[in-house]
Every structure is written in C-alpha cells, then in structure tokens.
Amino acid sequence: MSPERDSHFMRHAIGLAARGLGRVWPNPAVGCVLVRDGRVLARGWTQPGGRPHAEAVALAKCDARGATAYVSLEPCAHHGLTPPCAKTLVDSGVVRVVTALTDPDSRVAGRGHAMLRAAGLDVVENVEAQAARTLNAGFLMRLAQGRPWVTLKLALTLDGRIATVTGESRWITSPEARRMVHALRARHDAVLVGAGTARADNPDLRVRDLGMMHQPVRIVAAPRLDIDTQGRLGQSAREVPVWLVHASNAPEDARQRWRDAGAELLDCGTNSDGLVPDQMLQVLGQRGITRLFCEGGGHLGASLLRAELVDELIVFSAGKVIGSEGRPGLAQLGLTQLVDAPHFKLTALQQIGDDIAHIWSRQPQ
Incomplete structure (x- = not known):
C-alpha cells in the first residue's frame, strides 16, 4: 500500500473517531477502517461510554483475514472490561496495522504495537499523526x-x-x-x-x-x-x-x-x-x-x-x-x-x- 493510500484511509479513520467526541470520555475517541485489496470492508468507532472499542466494532462486521486495519490510536494492550484490541486484531487474521499515534496511557505506551509485531503483523506508525493528535487533544x-x-x-x-x-x-x-x-x-x-x-x-x-x-x-x-x-x-x-x-x-x-x-x-x-x-x-x-x-x-x-x-x-x-x-x-x-x-x-x-x-x-x- 502506498503512503498516499495509507494517509487516505487514516483520514477516514480519524473522521470516524470524531463521532465519539463528547461521548466516550475518559476514553479516547478512536476510529478503525478495515481494508482489503483497496476496498473498505468495515468501519467502526468507539461507542458511547468508551466501549466497545473501534477495532472491535469494525471486526464484528466482517471477515478481516488478510486485511489492513487503519486505527487512529495504538490498539490497547491491557485487559480491562474487554480483551486487548491488539490481541483481537491478531486473532482476526489481519496482516497489517497502520496507526496514527502511540497511546501515551501507561498501560499501553507501545505495548500494543509490540504485541502486533510479535505476532508477525506488519505495523506502520505515525500516519496522519498531527490530525489524530488534534482530534484527541483532550485525552x-x-x-x-x-x-x-x-x-x-x-x-x-x-x-x-x-x-x-x-x-x-x-x-x-x-x-x-x-x-x-x-x-x-x-x-x-x-x-x-x-x-x-x-x-x-x-x-x-x-x-x-x-x-x-x-x-x-x-x-x-x-x-x-x-x-x-x-x-x-x-x-x-x-x-x-x-x-x-x-x-x-x-x-x-x-x-x-x-x-x-x-x-x-x-x-x-x-x-x-x-x-x-x-x-x-x-x-x-x-x-x-x-x-x-x-x-x-x-x-x-x-x-x-x-x-x-x-x-x-x-x-x-x-x-x-x-x-x-x-x-x-x-x-x-x-x-x-x-x-x-x-x-x-x-x-x-x-x-x-x-x-x-x-x-x-x-x-x-
């Protein structure tokens, strides 16, 4: 996938994330787009109250095997009310994950990216980072x-x-x-x-x-x-x-x-x-x-x-x-x-x- 295509789909994910502003606190507003062969398979964004996360919403809508996941914030790596989104992505069969920002939350802070790479997924970071940072300025x-x-x-x-x-x-x-x-x-x-x-x-x-x-x-x-x-x-x-x-x-x-x-x-x-x-x-x-x-x-x-x-x-x-x-x-x-x-x-x-x-x-x- 070209950098231009990555930026295009990440801007889409960030636009989806904006739908959660004001509704998901104290969680971040996150968007996820699943793409295979240049075609969007599914979309998701963080739901009111902060659950379920954007990745889970999108993955529940399609068979994501072989797809690329565009996520506006690093997938979580910790067990909370739901399993880690990084593990959910691995289990779904996606082969590539593109993110905009590393999650500075101490429970994540690079661990999500590391979990994805350890499972053999191709991970690309910092795509449209400034736009994602502006969107989640409050978080x-x-x-x-x-x-x-x-x-x-x-x-x-x-x-x-x-x-x-x-x-x-x-x-x-x-x-x-x-x-x-x-x-x-x-x-x-x-x-x-x-x-x-x-x-x-x-x-x-x-x-x-x-x-x-x-x-x-x-x-x-x-x-x-x-x-x-x-x-x-x-x-x-x-x-x-x-x-x-x-x-x-x-x-x-x-x-x-x-x-x-x-x-x-x-x-x-x-x-x-x-x-x-x-x-x-x-x-x-x-x-x-x-x-x-x-x-x-x-x-x-x-x-x-x-x-x-x-x-x-x-x-x-x-x-x-x-x-x-x-x-x-x-x-x-x-x-x-x-x-x-x-x-x-x-x-x-x-x-x-x-x-x-x-x-x-x-x-x-």
Whole structure:
C-alpha cells in the first residue's frame, strides 16, 4: 500500500473517531477502517461510554483475514472490561496495522504495537499523526497534565460587549450561530459557566434542536453555591448531570439543597478571586473530563485566561455595536504591557448566518 493510500484511509479513520467526541470520555475517541485489496470492508468507532472499542466494532462486521486495519490510536494492550484490541486484531487474521499515534496511557505506551509485531503483523506508525493528535487533544491533555482541554466561547458585539448596561443580551448573535454553539456543546464532555452567569441567565446548557440524545455534563463554578435550585439547572439535575464546583467553606445548607436536587458537588481550593482555576480543572480531570466547553461569564473566562488555561478560543462576532457603557466580554486581566497579553493564532474563520465565527489556538508565551 502506498503512503498516499495509507494517509487516505487514516483520514477516514480519524473522521470516524470524531463521532465519539463528547461521548466516550475518559476514553479516547478512536476510529478503525478495515481494508482489503483497496476496498473498505468495515468501519467502526468507539461507542458511547468508551466501549466497545473501534477495532472491535469494525471486526464484528466482517471477515478481516488478510486485511489492513487503519486505527487512529495504538490498539490497547491491557485487559480491562474487554480483551486487548491488539490481541483481537491478531486473532482476526489481519496482516497489517497502520496507526496514527502511540497511546501515551501507561498501560499501553507501545505495548500494543509490540504485541502486533510479535505476532508477525506488519505495523506502520505515525500516519496522519498531527490530525489524530488534534482530534484527541483532550485525552492527551488529561494524561499529560491531569486537566481537560479548555475551549472558551465568547459571543460579542463588534465592540466586544456581551450585554447592554441593563444586562440585556438576548440575542446578540444569530440563530445560526446559536445552533453552532449547540453543536459545539455536543462535541465536548462538559459545559462550564460561572455562578454569575447561572444567576443572571438561568441557563439550561443542554444540547437542543439537533435531534440528539447525548448531553454534556453541565458544570457551574459556584464558590458559595449561591444559585437557586428552582432554576433550570436545579430542576433538571436528575435528567442530565449537574456538577457544582465550590469552595471548601460553602454553606452546608446550600450543599444539602443541591444534593437534594440531584447535583454532584466537587470541592475546590480558592484564592482572593474565587476558585483556583488550575485546581478546578484538576478536579474535573480526576473525574474523567477531557474536553471542557466554557461559556462564561466574563470573570470565569478572564480567570482561565490569566492562568493560561484556555487552549482554544471561539469567538462569534455579531454586527451590533453597544458602546462603552455595555458589559465587556471579559473581566479585567490585570495587564500593563501588551507583551503579557494572552496570544492566540487564528486557525479558522467562517460566516455563520449574519455573524462571523473565528477560532484561535493558544500560542505559548
């Protein structure tokens, strides 16, 4: 098989893997394509909840003897709830395995590739590695740093405002932009807002109008737990998970109200500005969250930016102008020199309805 053909089928596997984003945490999203004589025999991707794995799904659909398996991540080599995928591939009769990335999980970390080679299979590594790395940035971030990949979303007027001086904000952006936000929620494990946003907007934070059953975990950073349990989040906490990250000295009566509503409470350290951002992300990482979609508000977004914890910035710019009396999209960052400003690189730009969506990736200082 030529390198061009290998890249073609691996891109197919990576595209399949993307279907698992937001659904498979804490596992990686993996795709598998089985090919024989240039013809696709079967396809598979990691199923909701992380099982079964992509390789098992694809292999269950066909006779794979003599085939090449394209897998977007090194097949697992450890016994868990299912047998190792590397052994399953060997037993299936495939003769060649092409992978994009070595799995950095300490239970795998090259052992899957070694198991395949020991059985006499031809193994090719690092095909379309960057695309696979981008897709599973959250899984890789959690393993390397113990925290989820963070996407911060801002919906702003042309002059960078999120609301009028009276707090009116519905709707700054177009219906098309809001629909895209719901699609973005569906591709993340969890959606995060601050307590101020929860109080002011009474958000629901579920995915709507996309005909989808999957819902992300809904998380509120609320040091004092001073949010009404009769709001949308409290009233639906038994239907779709709600997690509240709070300070260790949050009032016990507030804790009990939210427990009674069905929410899960997560203790986190605080400083003079509220919850310590990196500790909050570590807590979420320990619970398995790999991809976190932050929808504000301004203080929470600013705290994550100050701590250099925003990996991706998605901005929706609407053709409206409010003026300096309007509420800014971000709270103060405490900058005195431009060189200290968080730096992002533009990675995508498109028109969405009457708005512009631009996506930026964080650049190291």
